[in-house]
Amino acid sequence: MVKELQLRILPEQAASEQTICKYLSDEHGINPKDVCALRILKRSIDARQRTIFVNLKVQVFIGEQPATDAFPHIEYKSVEDKPSAIVVGAGPGGLFAALRLIELGIRPIVIERGKNVHERRKDIAQISRSHVVDPESNYSFGEGGAGAFSDGKLYTRSKKRGNVEKILNVFCQHGASLSILSDAHPHLGTDRLPSIIENMRNTIIRCGGEVHFQTRMTAFLLKGDKVCGIEAEETLIHDEKTEKHLLSFEAPAVILATGHSARDVYKYMYARGIEIEAKDIAVGVRLEHPSHLIDQIQYHRREGRGKYLPAAEYSYVTQVEGRGVYSFCMCPGGTVVPAASGPLEQFRYGG
Ligand SMILES: Cc1cc2nc3c(=O)[nH]c(=O)nc-3n(C[C@H](O)[C@H](O)[C@H](O)COP(=O)(O)OP(=O)(O)OC[C@H]3O[C@@H](n4cnc5c(N)ncnc54)[C@H](O)[C@@H]3O)c2cc1C
Structure with a gap:
């Protein structure tokens, strides 16, 4: 039997599966020995009154195991012999675009100017240690994009963005904690983000896609006014010597997912008369409170x-x-x- 219950309990009662099971036993007469699994569907804190409550929506599996996974898995099939599309940038925009292309039966070729998420760590440590910023590998550039070494908050107040559930599921499929599916303010956590990003890259490669690091798009390949690929500069470092190679990648479609810091890309497009549109920005200040x-x-x-x-x-x-x-x-x-x-x-x- 599966019971779905709405609980309003104290924080200490909501602290772990054991404490929730104890509450279910005391208040709902459910024997903890019969509970095969417990799924938290929603969790939020109600701190409006002096006594603070945790609101939980739970599914209790009594005497049976869940028949389905906690979230729907996407089957990423091989796209090895399918038509290709180029994705420039391996930030969240680029990684999700590449995974979506695979779902649609298109082979993604991902081009990223920075290093892979693990090698990027060293350059980031260098910024704090010696205030030296590598222009191709820093907090903004590199696999995972601008937020890869941040908290990874996933909460949006915007109602205009449609259903974000699928994004959360894709993160879970690549190693994020299942708690992001139930928390009112989900976040991935700085410690987990790099391996989640690496798992996404592995999905792309396993399905027959390509991921090129330290390869910076420098221009579009154009046939008339149609984009048919990109030119790029690859940087190779051998025995502390840097070599640069010019490469070109051809495909009928290019997705530009270069983020807000790729000033060179936007200057290039502007200079060539390629239509681009400025996005509104929000100007912020930082407030610090204890x-x-x-x-x-x-x-x-x-x-x-x-x-x-x-x-x-x-x-x-x-x-x-x-x-x-x-x-x-x-x-x-x-x-x-x-x-x-x-x-x-x-x-x-x-x-
Ligand atoms: C410190 C920090 C903390 C943040 N924390 C959060 C948070 O907690 N939650 C949240 O939702 N958002 C957060 N953000 C914002 C979030 O990171 C961005 O909204 C998000 O990264 C945008 O994704 P994107 O893929 O569009 O671009 P980006 O993440 O900027 O990715 C663009 C990628 O393109 C690559 N690229 C650029 N030019 C080229 C080129 N010519 N050739 C090849 N590759 C290129 C870059 O190296 C980069 O990897 C944070 C941002 C920063 C800087």
């Missing part, structure tokens, strides 16, 4: 969050003279990272 203070205010208690509650957050949204003003994200306990993408650039900071 995490303990926010915990005290949001959880209405002097001792703060205690053992069973996560770091508290708040969000602020208002309109000023017809423009939206809103808090973007909170990163309790996070560090401020120097997200410059070039040696002469002022340090841009991201949390």
